[in-house]
Amino acid sequence: MKRMFAAIVAVMFGVAVHAAPVKNTAAGDPRHVTDLASDWRFTRGDVAGADSPGFDDSAWQRVSVPHDWAIAGPFDKDNKSGGAGAFLPGGVSVYRRHVALPAEDVGKRIFVEFDGVMAHSKVWWNGRLLGERPNGYVSFGYEVTERARFGADNVLVVRTDTSQQPASRWYEGAGIYRKVRLVVEEPVHVAGWGTFVTTPEVSAASAKVRVQIAVMNQSEKDAAVHVEVRLIAPDGKVAATAKSAAQTVSANAASDFDVSASVPNPDRWDVGHPAMYRAEVRVIADGKTRDIDSANFGVREFHFDAATGFWLNGKNFKLYGVCLHGDVGAFGIAVPAEAYRARLQALQAIGVNAVRTAHDPPSPEFLEVADKLGILVMDEMFDMWSLGKNTYDYHLDFDAWHVRDTKDTAMRDRNHPSIILWSAGNEIRDTPHAELAKAELASIVDAFHEVDPTRPVTQALFRPKVSHDYDDGLADLLDVVGQNYREKEILAAHAQKPSRKIVGTENTHDRDQWLAMRDHPEYSGQFIWSGTDYLGEARVWPGFSRSTGLLDRTDWPHARGLERESWWSPKPVVHIVRRTRPTPKAPTDPGYELQQMGDAETVFADWTPESLAPHDEHVEVYSNCSDVELWLNGTSLGSKARNADDAPQTWTVAFAPGSLRAVCGGPVKTEETLKTAGAAVRVVLLSEGARVGDAFDDVVRVRAFVEDAAGVRVPRAHPELHFAVTGPGAVVAVDNGDLVSHEQFEATQRTAFDGMAVVYVRAIAKAGRIVVTASADGLKSGTAALSAK
DSSP states (O other), X not given: XXXXXXXXXXXXXXXXXXXXXXXXXOTTOSOEEEEOOSOEEEEESOOTTXXXXXXXXXXXXXXXXXXXXXXXXXXXXXXXXXXXXXXXXXXXXXXXXXXXXXXXXXXXXXXXXXXXXXXXXXXXXXXXXXXXXXXXXXXXXXXXXXXXXXXXXXXXXXXXXXXXXXXXXXXXXXXXXXXXXXXXXXXXXXXXXXXXXXEEEEOSSEXXXXXXXXXXXXXXXXXXXXXXXXXXXXXXXXXXXXXXXXXXXXXXXXXXXXXXXXXXXXXXXXXXXXXOEEEEEEEEETTEEEEEEEEEEOOOOEEEETTTEEEETTEEOXXXXXXXXXXXXXXXXXXXXXXXXXXXXXXXXXXXXXXXXXTSOOOHHHHHHHHHHTOEEEEEOOSOSXXXXXXXXXXXXXXXXXXHHHHHHHHHHTTOTTEXXXXXXXXXXXXXXXXXXXXXXXXXXXXXXXXXXXXXXXXXXXXXXXXXXXXXXXXXXXXXXXXXXOHHHHHHHHHHSTTOOEXXXXXOSOHHHHHHHHTOTTXXXXXXXXXXXXXXXXXXXXOXXXXXXXXXXXXXXXXXXXXXXXXXXXXXXXXXXXXXXXXXXXXXXXXXXXXXXXXXXXXXXXXXXXOOSXXXXXXXXXXXXXXXXXXXXXXXXXXXXXXXXXXXXXXXXXXOSSEEEEEEOSSSOEEEEEEOOOOOOEEEEEESOSEEOSSTTOOEEEEEEEEOTTSOBOTTOOOEEEEEEESSEEEEEEEOSOSSOOOOSSSSEEXXXXXXXXXXXXXXXXXXXXXXXXXXXXXXXXXXXXXXX
């Protein structure tokens, strides 16, 4: 407990920072939280005097946050971010917002909180510089009480700077891309991120829940304080209560409180069963409730075992993981929670149960969605330490900031039941310098353990055989040894020292890497690069997006995602694809064949080849069934048993237009049919939700399919689709799976790619019927109906 207290004091008194979980302010709640989402003024470029309260910003653009201004483009091959940054712009930007504080707030403590600003932020309040934060992914906040004007107007100014490029190996965006809020509290309150809930003892019969609370007294008088805790079960009922002994919290000081309660027959958080509890903490000082804090948590027990891998609630299973960057296609890095939910559900549908946040701390909303969906998370900190990978990346700030950034992130995220691993870094270039790297790694591991002693720390080692990480002691500083690729090396490292717990932190789509995990119980799991296609890390113009995903940017599965589903899904799976070698085309050709894979071989999940003339097609079936029978236009082409090495069943098929059907053998009959597409005649819309709200986090994705008269998607149809909305809704963004199209995301039209596109819609009122229409020249229009909620 002393270590937690030390961390709290370092944060609270080093620089006045408060950052607490977002919660709605209820009537009578002593803590008041206001989302500062709207009414911001924004401009790009440095503006002299913009930090002054009296500066005239009336000509600036009015925006809401979260706001990633770089995603608006334009794409330009001369942008300094280059292919790594998706050829999108960077630079300086300034945001200004007026904040009214009522006169009755005199005597209270005032804080502003930022979930993330990209990047090198500077923040002013009423003309005073509050501080700077170089890391764009780390949440932070400032106390503004001493400069607050009560009963009057206050001015909050934020400057961001991504002008120095290249600064990353993927798209990082720009601006205030996560949420901002104002928090008003009594002088006696829970410190920032000061409630920490753990479940040190868990069984089916009972669970011990421990709640540690750091309480600040920012008044001039000592206070007699105790805390009361209620544990609210997933069904909304009170599961247990606890109350601390009273203690005196000195003026302008902090004290720790530690209470525990027993929960009988706990509803345990698990993969596929995301049961969430809530700890409600009341701070009572001098007989009055001074603060109410809350923390969502899950009751679960997990551990890594050197011989048998990962265990959760007494069950041993593999981590079927993927790596994800923070962007979601059309939104850039300012991502609504519902877009994260759609992405994670699409990954779950093909068997994914874990995500690695590559290579930085995610947004709070991402973790909340993971909690609620029952997805395990590796929360990663850095892509580099003191040796950089780019000219202007975080290595310039690592020495001064990495311990604080690590502690702040661990404090912010430590109550999320989804998180099972902290990661200290990815493919760190310092490791060939053993003594330097070991000292740096030890400082990160110690920072994690100081703030959260309940979770193990890993690192994505890269070529450890070359840098001797397994021999010089670096790997053994880790609680769980992680390695990127080269699965035989990490298995050999375990054989060298069987007490090592191991996990694959980044792995390819290759079947041999899957088998290395499948066939070795000590191998806890793997995280595939990558879960979805993502912005940036493009090799050459005109490409701006990298296609290594199981899913494309719109979360539609690639063929490799279908194959992965046959390995990972617990349900019967059967998918048909055809593999071909296309005629070489120019690198800039935006054609369907080139973009599916970009390699010598291409794989298509359709029965509509480029030529409908007689020829042979190499057909593969991805299945986890005992056997599969293939049928062409009603004629059986034979049945084949599942291969022991999970290789696909293969047939050479004389192409004939019509239908190709695969039937899965076994007790549960599953099948898939592909049909040859005819001419495109219509657009069909399919909404992925029936209702949509009007807040930033509320969006619904509507898929547009270009179909023939029989309802078969036409894979090479690429008309420009025009989207319109009637009723209380609006188009937020559009996208498709194209890697080279430079169309704007913030638009109402998008060219179909592979016969598909998507439009994201949000309500603009509290109620009413919303109708989305997609039209294209020569095609029958499609519609989808939603309701505003």
